[in-house]
Amino acid sequence: MSKPSKIIARNLNFHYGEKQAIKNLNLEISANEIFALFGPANSGTTTFFRALTRLCDLDPHTKVEGQILLDGKDIRDADVSVTELRRKIGMVFEEPTALPMSIFDNIAYGLRLSGIKDKNLLKERVETALKLTVLWEEVKDRLDTPALRLSGGQQQRLCIARTLAMSPDIIVLDRPCAALDPISTLKIEESLQLLKNQFTIIIIPHSIQQAGRISDKAGFMLYGEMIETGPTRELFTNPKDQRTNDYITGRFG
Amino acid sequence: MQIRPTTTEKIAKFIIWTISILVVLLLFFIVTFILIKGIPTLTWEFLTQNPASSGREGGILSTIVSTLLVTMVAIIVATPFGVGTAFYLTEFTHESKATRIIRFSAESLAAIPSIVYGLFGFIFFVIFLKLGWSVLSGGLTMAVMILPTIIRTSEEAILSVPAQYREVSFSLGGSKWQTITTAVLPSAFPGIATGVILGIGRCVAETAAVILTAGSSIHMPNSFFDPARTMAVHFYIMAREGISMERAYGTAALLVIIIFFINLMANMIVNRFVAKSR
The missing domain is CATH 1.20.5 (Single alpha-helices involved in coiled-coils or other helix-helix interfaces)
Structure with a gap:
């Protein structure tokens, strides 16, 4: 039996001013799996994340048409609280974005924004989040030191932990390992495997290899169009579309 | 070659x-x-006594107090307006004709000679609003004068905060206000503080605008509605009217020392703030 779809995009079109970044996208993503959304630059992957988290609302030059359903409810309905939505869909950015404050304050940042003040609860949530990203052992003795002193890989895991601390339903990661070394990348990929039991994960991988390594399902986008989606193994071994085949085999891109 | x-x-x-x-x-x-x-x-008596016989005798206590009061009024009034305007320009609007006009006005204000501010303050605060020559008139005039400095420096400080900080806050469900207070303001704070301190420096040092609006009464002001003579004005009068060059230099030396300490303190605040987060 197939799992119910967590996210459904229907006839999604996205414009930055004159430029159309997503063309008639249809996509279904199930809960508790890792979905890799991949494609070359300007293929619309990051744009899809911005539409999904509604971070695109911050830019008045964007226009979204069509539907994105989260658990069957359109995220752009008038009665949807955008802050609630963003707490449900945690986003991790390409560049590690530790804030200039202590490690603890970084993880507690979103929790405090949501109004949690209880110190013990904060401590508990921070610890859990850091353990989920396997960062706890490395930083437990220096939680009050500035997060900017951590290495790039540690900072990125901190950012993932900060997102996890909010207990989101879905985690979207935009090339989280693009700026990291292979060892840090491996650590992040390992923790993502553990996390998929609790969360739905959508990742824009920085390489095709990463998509192949970690995802259960994948979708290939090209110039704003979804070319093909399917289980990662099928997509990689037996792509239906010639363009997918060309991209995966390195004939372009 | x-x-x-x-x-x-x-x-x-x-x-x-x-x-x-x-x-x-x-x-x-x-x-x-x-x-x-x-x-x-600069003896203890010079610092702790009020001037007597037009400044020939006594100290400069009343002028020190007046300087502090005028500066205080100016900073208290100008900081919220200046920082508020800077936040409006950077966070709440997108580039438009209106923002360009505001920015152009602020830049033009910064280039106006202080004596013109003095004249404006005299006509508007002293006469029109009937505040008379007073600490309040002087402080308000100085507030208008340092406003552009605070706007510009705050704006630069806010713009230099990486856009990612804002995105992090928004992506974690932060509201606009939360984003500004928790993600932008802490990083922009040292820059904003620098602007305010530059403003303090200008208030302490200003003569022309203050003499026309706060007056030159040598007596200790008892309220914000009393006329007052700041140190810079005192110095000017001592030297200009040939009352006592010696006392003019004493006042000037104290001014220099105060400005030196303001800058030192500002640096320390900023450094401590930066050190804590990096």
Whole structure:
């Protein structure tokens, strides 16, 4: 039996001013799996994340048409609280974005924004989040030191932990390992495997290899169009579309 | 003939060094000159007594207090307006005709000579609003005068906060206000503080605008509605009217020392703030 779809995009079109970044996208993503959304630059992957988290609302030059359903409810309905939505869909950015404050304050940042003040609860949530990203052992003795002193890989895991601390339903990661070394990348990929039991994960991988390594399902986008989606193994071994085949085999891109 | 790149570099280095040394020497000369002339006058009595017989005798306590009061009024009024305007320009609007007009106005305001502000303050605060020559008129005039400085420096500080910080806050469900107070303001704070401190420096040092709006009463002001004489004005009158060069230098020396400490303190605040987060 197939799992119910967590996210459904229907006839999604996205414009930055004159430029159309997503063309008639249809996509279904199930809960508790890792979905890799991949494609070359300007293929619309990051744009899809911005539409999904509604971070695109911050830019008045964007226009979204069509539907994105989260658990069957359109995220752009008038009665949807955008802050609630963003707490449900945690986003991790390409560049590690530790804030200039202590490690603890970084993880507690979103929790405090949501109004949690209880110190013990904060401590508990921070610890859990850091353990989920396997960062706890490395930083437990220096939680009050500035997060900017951590290495790039540690900072990125901190950012993932900060997102996890909010207990989101879905985690979207935009090339989280693009700026990291292979060892840090491996650590992040390992923790993502553990996390998929609790969360739905959508990742824009920085390489095709990463998509192949970690995802259960994948979708290939090209110039704003979804070319093909399917289980990662099928997509990689037996792509239906010639363009997918060309991209995966390195004939372009 | 072609000059070798290494020779060019040597010449350039020499010129740049000479210029820097000249500037430092000039500054050093001015400060030492004032301090040497003024410090002998700076006795405990000079600092703690009010001036007597038009400043020929006594100290400068009332002028120190007046300076502090005028500066305080100016900072309390100008900081919220200045920082608020900066946040409006950077966070709440997108580039438009309106923002360009506001920015252009702020820049133009910064270039107006202080005596013009004095005249404006005199006509508007002293006469039209019937505040008379007072600490309040002087402080409000100075507030208008330092507003552009605070707007510009705050704006630069806010713009230099990485856009990612804002995105992090928004992506974690932060509201606009939360984003500004928790993600932008802490990082922009040192820059904003620098602007406010520059403003304090200008208030402490200003003469022309203050003499026309706060007056030059030598007495200790008892309220914000009393006329007052700031240190810079006192210095000016002492020297201009030939009352006592010695006392003029004493006042000047104290002014220099105060400004030095304001800058030192500002640096310390900013450094501590930055050190805590990095």
